[in-house]
Amino acid sequence: MGKGKLGGRVLKQRVLKLLKSTDFDLSLEELCQVPARQVINPLFSFLYNSDEQVRWRAITAMGAVVAKLADEDMEAARIIMRRLMWNLNDESGGIGWGSPEAMGEILARHEGLAKEYARILISYAREDGNFQEHELMQRGVLWGIGRLSQVRLDLIKDSVPYLIPYLKSGDATVRGLASWIMGLLMVQEARPDLKRLEGDNAELQMYMERKPITRSVKELAQEALKRLPS
Secondary structure: OOOOOOOHHHHHHHHHHHHOOOOHHHHHHHHHHOOHHHHHHHHHHHOOOOOHHHHHHHHHHHHHHHHHHHHHOHHHHHHHHHHHHHHOOHHHOOOOOOHHHHHHHHHHHOHHHHHHHHHHHHHOOOOOOOOOOOHHHHHHHHHHHHHHHOOOHHHOHHHHHHHHHHHHOOOHHHHHHHHHHHHHHOOHHHHHHHHHHOOOOOEEEEEEOOEEEEEEHHHHHHHHHHHOOO
16 A cells, blocks of 8 residues: 555555455555554444454554554544544444454553553443443453453453453353453452353354454363462
8 A cells, every 4th residue: 555645435445455355464564554544544434344354353453553653643542542432432322343442452552552541441341430231342342451451461450340240241252251351360259250151161252363263151261260370
């Protein structure tokens, strides 16, 4: 993709082609070479895409593009963070698909933004915060928190009391993602719930290492238990 400014429709098609590329690592590098202000709107639109691969790659690309932007212009990056937060606000009139996942990916990639916005991401999991009632949105919030937990445990550990209740969710994906987070954070208090989930054979799809994988709640609970201090 050249550095010259492209028309909106042409640019959107070009970004989509890169997101669908067989060599996504190379596409990601190319996306990061384009001024963020040009690619950010197409990426926002692809957070809602019905093609799961496109949607998740847009989340990954959003993380890379915004982290690079934050190194160059922190205030411009904050504006994008505020757009993601607006998408999750009831007043926006939308549902906010993909926004918590994009927030988690961005914060995992940029320490400065993580220090400023980690509490806001966590607030979407808190009943006394910006709680997301829709279980599909809870999946996104927990994935975002888990993604951040992979690299910045110190910013998440105080949120444990708000995350443990998700182990009892009626949604298998939420239970599985909560189990994954309990393992990452090595939450000893979660042991009884994780032991109970060792009998939970429900399956879920997770996006890990830039690809979708199918796991069972049981497997994730067992892996988490192995990480707990004995």
